[in-house]
Amino acid sequence: MRRQFLIGLAFAAITTYSYTHASGVTGIIAVSNAAELGYAPQVSNEREIKVTVTLQKKPNEAKTWDFQVTMETHTQALSDNLTKSSVLIADGKQYLPLSWEGAPPGGHHRKGLLRFKAISPQSRSMELQIRLAGDPSPRSFKWLLK
DSSP: OHHHHHHHHHHHHHHHHHHHHHHTOOSSSOHHHHGGGTTOOEEEEETTEEEEEEEOSOGGGOSEEEEEEEEEESSSOOOOOHHHHEEEEETTEEEOOSEEEEOOSOSSEEEEEEEEEOOSSOOSEEEEEEOOTTOSSOEEEEEEOO
16 A cells, blocks of 8 residues: 555656646746746746746835846856846836846856836736746746736
């Protein structure tokens, strides 16, 4: 009985991994469900590069919209210029970052603030897209604001 339970548990774990890997679910939070979690950190883990993004303040209380971005890898240098490879989308419009305040390009670990001008009037949702070199499509991080 115990052996059957362990085999079933192993099968469930393999099936879950296969589904999440094949369906594009990345990290702990599926991109499609990330907006439901408010301002919780969101994770994208693709091509051996883990990107974690956290909205720093409620947008209606800030003059700038700041996102803490952490990138980690052990396979390549993180040389992307995030002010050129990121865009914020709100109400169908694209906004470019004002600045990156953090670790410069290079190395295997980078952390900093990606800062955008506050959008007024505030939209109902927003999406931060980051396209790293070699990514076939941008990594998407979404938030519901109202």
